[in-house]
Amino acid sequence: MSDAVTLDGLRAWVSEFARLIEENRSYLTDLDSAIGDADHGTNMARGMAAAAPIASDSPPPGTAAIGTAKELFTQVGMKLVSTVGGASGPLYGTFFLRVGAALGDSDTFTPVEFAAALRAGMAGVVARGKAEPGDKTMLDTLEPALDALDASLAAGNSLADALADATKAADAGRDSTTPMLARKGRASYLGERSVGHQDPGSTSSALLISAAATALG
Amino acid sequence: MSDAVTLDGLRAWVSEFARLIEENRSYLTDLDSAIGDADHGTNMARGMAAAAPIASDSPPPGTAAIGTAKELFTQVGMKLVSTVGGASGPLYGTFFLRVGAALGDSDTFTPVEFAAALRAGMAGVVARGKAEPGDKTMLDTLEPALDALDASLAAGNSLADALADATKAADAGRDSTTPMLARKGRASYLGERSVGHQDPGSTSSALLISAAATALG
Amino acid sequence: MKKLINDPADVVKEALLGIAAAHPELRVDHANKIIYRGDTPKKGKVGLISGGGSGHEPLHGGFVGFGMLDAACAGEIFTSPVPDQMLEATKHVDGGAGVLHIVKNYTGDVMNFEMAAEMAAAETGLDVIAVVTDDDVAVQDSTWTAGRRGVGVTVLLEKIAGAAAEQGLSLKEVADVARHVNENGRSMGMALTSCIVPAAGKPTFDLPDNEMEIGVGIHGEPGRRRVPIAPAKEVAAMLVEPILEDMPLGRGDSIIAFVNGMGGTPLIELYVMYNEVAKILQGRGVTIARSLVGPYITSLEMAGCSVTLLKVDDPTLALWDAPVSTPGLRWGM
Amino acid sequence: MKKLINDPADVVKEALLGIAAAHPELRVDHANKIIYRGDTPKKGKVGLISGGGSGHEPLHGGFVGFGMLDAACAGEIFTSPVPDQMLEATKHVDGGAGVLHIVKNYTGDVMNFEMAAEMAAAETGLDVIAVVTDDDVAVQDSTWTAGRRGVGVTVLLEKIAGAAAEQGLSLKEVADVARHVNENGRSMGMALTSCIVPAAGKPTFDLPDNEMEIGVGIHGEPGRRRVPIAPAKEVAAMLVEPILEDMPLGRGDSIIAFVNGMGGTPLIELYVMYNEVAKILQGRGVTIARSLVGPYITSLEMAGCSVTLLKVDDPTLALWDAPVSTPGLRWGM
């Protein structure tokens, strides 16, 4: 039962993701300079700086009471939608909204419930962005990461171990974008010239998984 | 009598000035970059390229018959006025127009007549531009040069020697502009910052005198 | 980074303050970063809204006014605005005849406008149609990519659809006019230098002194290929030829020819380019019915230009000629 | 040098070809490099001509048209046009009411216009009055110098005097209006980067990445002083304060505030600057009656801006608001 995912753990996940984004802000923007428009770090940092307080111990005025995962992630997701903009705003926003909807009106979850919610989030990203793995997007991180998480849990591993496996898979997924030819998002305009550059969104998604491992593992 | 200034000599003066201007084109523009607008070399080269053919053995169609100094310099002066523009166009144009008017309808001149015509040309520059020696302009070359020419001729020197003296004085006059604070022309906008830079117009005027020494000396 | 700004994070906010101060005929909602026509909503008129990342000025805010947009939503630099902005603007400009969303085809813009339309439908039941511009022939068009970018045609479309709305056409009709413009327009751009996104603080791409990017977008995205710098005549051919390959034009065709500055290129160069573009077109017997030369859809301080050619029929031309009064385009009033 | 040009020697010629192609309502005399209004000479109307070195576009050629100039003479880049051009234009635009020469105060411009006026007097006996603009407070004004440069006020003067001529005022009256504008206007400019004169092929001055020039003119002349780059707010103060020292403004004063781009600075930065300029003026109780923001008198691709403040009375404002139709400024028609 120490493997339970609690509301506090989920809050910590959001905070840790915000911290990692801020830490990697210039790095993400540099990656986006090479094959995009040099704003991914700025976009994500602006959004997570706005969203993180919602997940803190003392949420800012205007935050609705947070007693459930759905209440937490609906507000985090909406905040991202309304502060990030660009491609990543709707995508990360939708991700958290769907995670919240999947977890629902409860405050403690099993690892399998949590993993299923992440998959629902990823399905939201697919529904919104219509990309597939291999298109050189965040999905190239998320899909292998969530596959690894499921497999590791199914193999009877602890949540901590499973999230460590997911992080490894996320990082590999992120790295796998470098040789890819972009078929979605701004990088797709470059055609062949997108090859050889790591996708910024897959990089921020790897931070999302790694934050989960730190906060919940 | 070998000291006579002939129409052919005057033509050669114009040609040699054109050659020196073209040779020093970038140099003049560089000087104008420091305290002006980076066009003095381009301006003078455009004008002298247009004027030189008038002084050549086969003047271009449209050139009126040239049998006198006045006919030569009126056309050279007008060509400069209508092709150079900027400050140097009216100034060099007026210079040659006045030189032509002073020499008048003849084709051979004594050194003293020639020196007096140059002085008339310089008076035209003063009338048009209202500058004085010390203002960091072409006059800082012309005045000492013509003074030296007169003095040398008065001392009984040959035209060649007198023009050599004038050239020395012209070069010294040109160099004297470097420490001056500009009070006329574009360089005057710089105030104190004009100090330490050689005036482009005084530099092209030194070429004018040196061309006379080569062609007539 | 050399820019006339204060804190990079405040650029959009402060530019909007400047726009509001300079153009009292517009109304600026600073909280939502929306520029409105002073007289919107106009009862019975279809509302036109557009928006996108900032850094393309005068697009879109400079095209708000009579005969063009009712509202423009300003995103952060090169970052599409968020759905809340478009939702707010949509509600605000509706005069009972519905609202047209003019969206440049970028993943972010399309998704954010889509979410806004979904919210508008859920909250208000308002009639909203989105028209997406995708005129940049530098980008391969295929179902396997994000599709072509919306660039120069957007300017012409906002003018022409704006005139149609002003004349009282229905939402469906205005949307048809807009789609007609998009289908008949093509663009291609190039850059001599990169722009600098203020928050990034350095050039988005490095371009050696002797090279240029052909096929750039308006966000400092690198182009399709990098080639040695070339005379204007050759640059014009590199921009016009791909357009003509995609949309053949010849004798009997009438066009609006638009040579756009990317932000750092002065007008004198744009006229030199326009001369080359016009020569190519005239050589093919194409009639240039109207022209537009200037920086209308920019990419911060990027030096470069783009060419947009819009095939026009008489009704479209009449809409182009109709009165317009915005900070960026004005005639007839 | 990265420019959208062909041979540097052909830039002006080819830009004029582009202007002619893009603006069929104008008539361009390519041999003499003169841009004319299509309908000049207008019988009974005072003719307005201006001109100057090229590289400042839209000034002057872009201000030819109804309500502004009758003709503009284009010199080589940064080089005043020659007397023959002004003579030809003067003869051509005279509708019997005389001709006003609008001359920016530079030694070359003044002398070339003077020679043209002398020739016109000798050849034709035409009535010509020259009004010289000298609004740049960066330059010390004294009888011992070439005096202040003519910069931003020239744009406003061409509009306002053009409206006066259009309304049928006499040459003397139009000249008085023009002088009134010049006397009540002051400007100050700055540069973040140098421009590159095409024939020179390299930057006129070198400016380190962390410095800017305060008090530059519009020919890439270095400014009065070089200072570390600073936020827009401070730059605005460096430009507005010297103007106000020279021409105090306060409560009760009404002005046209003009923030001009030097050619390489994008509109978004100009609006940030305008916001700062407006704040300073509002802080002093000055009423901004009208504003103008954009690149109207440029210095090739130089990045930077200038501020022009013109104190206006009601008649001047009415002339400013009067219809104008030129490539560069257009409203009311």
Ligand SMILES: Nc1ncnc2c1ncn2[C@@H]1O[C@H](COP(=O)(O)OP(=O)(O)O)[C@@H](O)[C@H]1O
């Ligand atoms: N259709 C899509 N589906 C999933 N992810 C996408 C899609 N389009 C773009 N992305 C991701 O978004 C990232 C770019 O985000 P960002 O730079 O913030 O937005 P923008 O491209 O609008 O500037 C890309 O690196 C990519 O991973």
Ligand SMILES: Nc1ncnc2c1ncn2[C@@H]1O[C@H](COP(=O)(O)OP(=O)(O)O)[C@@H](O)[C@H]1O
């Ligand atoms: N009033 C004047 N009298 C004499 N010479 C002058 C005067 N004003 C400028 N000059 C000369 O003209 C030169 C500049 O010529 P040029 O660069 O061709 O013209 P512009 O200054 O119009 O660009 C200066 O270096 C100076 O020597």
Ligand SMILES: [Mg+2]
């Ligand atoms: Mg991006």
Ligand SMILES: [Mg+2]
């Ligand atoms: Mg010069």
Ligand SMILES: [Mg+2]
């Ligand atoms: Mg973006």
Ligand SMILES: [Mg+2]
């Ligand atoms: Mg000059």
